[in-house]
Amino acid sequence: MTQHIGQRIEAYYQDLPSHERRVADFILAHFDDFAIYSAADLARLTGVSKATVTRLFKRLGFAHFQEVREHARELRNLGVPLVTEPGHTAQAFHRHFEREQANVKAMLDALDPDTLGAIAQAVSTADNVVVMGFRNSYPVALHLRQQLLQVRGQVHVLPQPGQTLAEELASLGDRDVVVVVGFRRRVTSFDRLMAHLHTLPCSVLLIADGTATSARQHADWSVICPLDSISAFDSYAAAMSLVNILASAVLHEHLKSGRQRMARLSHHFEQLDELS
Incomplete structure (x- = not known):
């Protein structure tokens, strides 16, 4: 597997502009659940523009945000513990039950x-x-x-x-x-x-x-x-x-x-x- 997003951030970290570094810090601090956030969420929670989030992902080798989500799913399929959707809801419990049955x-x-x-x-x-x-x-x-x-x-x-x-x-x-x-x-x-x-x-x-x-x-x-x-x-x-x-x-x-x-x-x- 190619480098995951956390490894890519660490490789580029010293050269990141301050606003992009703020987004990178958030992703590293929330690595286990970053995939549940949209690009707009990342921009809002880090106080930067959505364009800054887009620039960071392109710098890390992703063409668009959907590719980031696909990357997160790939990591999860390899067993990396990543939250890819919110839990603790009745719907989540039902989907968990269905997944267990299917397995x-x-x-x-x-x-x-x-x-x-x-x-x-x-x-x-x-x-x-x-x-x-x-x-x-x-x-x-x-x-x-x-x-x-x-x-x-x-x-x-x-x-x-x-x-x-x-x-x-x-x-x-x-x-x-x-x-x-x-x-x-x-x-x-x-x-x-x-x-x-x-x-x-x-x-x-x-x-x-x-x-x-x-x-x-x-x-x-x-x-x-x-x-x-x-x-x-x-x-x-x-x-x-x-x-x-x-x-x-x-x-x-x-x-x-x-x-x-x-x-x-x-x-x-x-x-x-x-x-x-």
């Missing part, structure tokens, strides 16, 4: 039942299940581990705080399954990690959004969860729904032993008085 539906429409069955079979019979995730993917990975632990043992989450991965991956065998959760704005080493996992004897499931195109070639299975949102932040409703579906499918692969394990867990919870 879950898109994930389910693309999830082949036979593929889910093969994944569930592999996870249920694996000697070890390793769940991996970085940044925003880590909470989804943690939740998946927690749900799978209700059904079976030997489910591990990586990376552990302060630890590297090599020691953990070196012992993986052909009866192990690695689940990699990799949503956008991934760490720079992500594709290298996926390529390395592909060389190991374990099976690999990738749970990601649609931008993980290069990583998908290194996975045995991949499930795409849309993250689209009307807010500044990505939505993980589809990902959490998939965790529920996958854990349930694993349980039904070995329903009797799964129920026995859940009963044992309930006994330990009671003995330790850990849950209210």
Whole structure:
């Protein structure tokens, strides 16, 4: 991606005339929600003319204000937290609900039942299940581990705080399954990690959004969860729904032993008085 508007402002900042610098300062101070303002809003809030706002955007490489809005949408689609419209209204809540529904539906429409069955079979019979995730993917990975632990043992989450991965991956065998959760704005080493996992004897499931195109070639299975949102932040409703579906499918692969394990867990919870 070319430089975003904040980076362009920083590159030109020292050479900006004072009035344009005033607009630039406002954009930098409101970078997460600048896209909700019109050119007239920017002029009014910074006390300059609309022509000054136009000159600034042209200096930054934008032909017109609509191109600035398109630039903001592009950043949002790449996962940059930007507010592109006002929220906190009944209409916004309704549109949020519709967007969440659409994300879950898109994930389910693309999830082949036979593929889910093969994944569930592999996870249920694996000697070890390793769940991996970085940044925003880590909470989804943690939740998946927690749900799978209700059904079976030997489910591990990586990376552990302060630890590297090599020691953990070196012992993986052909009866192990690695689940990699990799949503956008991934760490720079992500594709290298996926390529390395592909060389190991374990099976690999990738749970990601649609931008993980290069990583998908290194996975045995991949499930795409849309993250689209009307807010500044990505939505993980589809990902959490998939965790529920996958854990349930694993349980039904070995329903009797799964129920026995859940009963044992309930006994330990009671003995330790850990849950209210």
